[in-house]
Amino acid sequence: MEKFRIGLIGCGVISDKYLTTCQAFDFIDIVACASLNIEESKQKAEIYNIPRVCTPDEIINDPSIDCVLNLTIPAAHAQISIAALNAGKHVYSEKPFVTDLADGEEILALAKAKGLYVGNAPDTFLGGRLQTCKKLMDQGVIGLPTGVMAFVPTRGVERHHPNPDFYYQNGGGPLLDLGPYYLTAMVALLGPITRVCGLAKKTLDERLIESQPRAGEKIPVNVDTHINALLEFESGVQGSLMASFDVWDSQTPRMEIYGENGTICINDPDPTDGFNIFGGQVLYKTRETARWVYRPRTPNLEFWSVAENTHGFNQEARGLGLLDLAYAVKNQRPARANGELAQHVCEVMFGILESAKTRQFVEIKSRCELPEALPENFPNGA
Ligand SMILES: NC(=O)c1ccc[n+]([C@@H]2O[C@H](COP(=O)([O-])OP(=O)(O)OC[C@H]3O[C@@H](n4cnc5c(N)ncnc54)[C@H](O)[C@@H]3O)[C@@H](O)[C@H]2O)c1
Structure with a gap:
């Protein structure tokens, strides 16, 4: 070969x-x-x-x-x-x-x-966790999707990246850095976004590097570091996204998808995988299993079902999208993590930041196709 x-x-x-x-x-x-x-x-x-x-x-x-x-x-x-x-x-x-x-x-x-x-990139939506979400949705487990929420609370990158400067300059910030994982997942699962609005703020003018070899050095911040957005999908689904470099910790789930008959919940990133969610469990509740349980403790996950994950790529697998592209070239079919999808996600992110400035909703012009599910035995069947 x-x-x-x-x-x-x-x-x-x-x-x-x-x-x-x-x-x-x-x-x-x-x-x-x-x-x-x-x-x-x-x-x-x-x-x-x-x-x-x-x-x-x-x-x-x-x-x-x-x-x-x-x-x-x-x-x-x-x-x-x-x-x-x-x-x-x-x-x-x-x-x-x-x-x-x-x-x-x-x-x-x-x-x-x-x-x-x-x-x-990102190609995390091709990983076992989000492909399991796709399978649940394709099987109709939650029925017609109505809403989606994603929370990306971090304290920035200056505690672990040796040269964190670019994350705080044009092209950086939590929305452009971490938003693509979640917005790409949302669009890949729910289709394109038509309208957005956002709030954005820069909390600090400088950040203190804590990682080696530059620990103690201060770097300037020229981007917004705490962002909230509302998203309207072409399908009528409503979404929201919070992305931050200003949060020390949080117990919010990373992503939830709501449907007329149930909820899918990605409650936490895989601890070995940061926010990048190739692997990790997928919880769901349906009309049949849902019940209101009021208890004075959290997290209250024992009443959720854990979806069976029959997919590959549940560990760090960056480059999976590149492999898929290589087979797409060979077999003359669309690549799943493709430029049209990435351009759409960029238009959404830039729209959110523009809306934060103008205080107006921003219409999103580009559209993209939903990437097909990754075969469970990929690269067989590639
Ligand atoms: N670091 C992470 O955890 C992480 C995670 C996911 C995605 N990313 C993304 O990966 C990309 C790189 O991040 P990184 O952390 O590896 O950055 P980095 O600063 O560690 O490395 C950047 C590399 O690009 C090279 N480079 C920069 N400008 C260039 C140019 N004009 N021509 C040729 N080479 C050039 C540098 O020499 C360096 O080798 C970014 O887009 C980032 O958003 C990073």
Whole structure:
């Protein structure tokens, strides 16, 4: 089998997760890596047996590479993706897809004109947990969906990321950083969003780095760090989302989906998986099992059913969307974690932030298809 040859651009923190996962995917071969820091690239090449360390331009211009894996910082995503497409390569990028919608439109138009594929993180919605939610919904367990809520309460990234600066600059903030996991899940399960409004605030002007090697250094904040949004879906479903870098802790569930006959609840992220929910249990209650139980203690989960999870990818699996894209190219079918979905999610996020400024609802123009369920035995049946 001829492998799908990938050139990695961006060898920072998240690249370790991709490189670990991709080593287990037979159809993918990471053949070269590049970043702005040659020492960092060399180090990753050595750890993960990547044959070549190059400059970003060398990767982009190498005719033997099929696809660029773009793990650069948000402000560089579009520039790298556009250059890769112009050089005739498919591209799979980290989130957010773009920091400017016009760049997203250019990327999608370029890909269409050249017959190339654009994929984008997050791919958590392809993991066992959210695919189990999809199965419950497709089986009609909660009936017609009516509402969805997601809560993403964090205290930011300066306690664990060695270089947290970009999270507090254009393209960062909790909505653009963590919102994509939950908004992509919502759209993949419930369809596109048509209208949004939001409130947003910047709580602190500076953040104190607590992680090594820069502990004690203060960095400026130029983004909103606490955001609440209302979402109207084309289907009539109503949603809400809270995303924050200003919350120390919380007991709210991460996501709930309400239907005329029941509720699905993702009560907590898998402790090994942060907020990224590839795995973890899915709870549900239906008309038959629901009852109002009033007890002076929380959490009160014993009256919920735990959904049977028959899907794969319940551990950290970043790169699953890239593998799906590789098979999509091979079999000439749509990629599930695709650019249209990512552009729609970006329009929703930018709309929320615009609404917070203008104090008006914002209409969302783009639409996208619901990605098909991932076969339970993927990559068999890919
Ligand atoms: N760190 C995480 O936990 C995490 C989790 C999920 C997603 N992400 C996303 O992954 C992306 C990268 O995050 P990270 O934490 O790895 O960042 P990082 O700062 O650790 O690494 C960024 C890498 O991109 C390279 N780079 C930056 N600008 C470039 C350019 N113009 N051309 C070529 N290379 C360039 C840097 O040299 C570095 O190798 C971001 O979009 C982030 O939102 C990060």
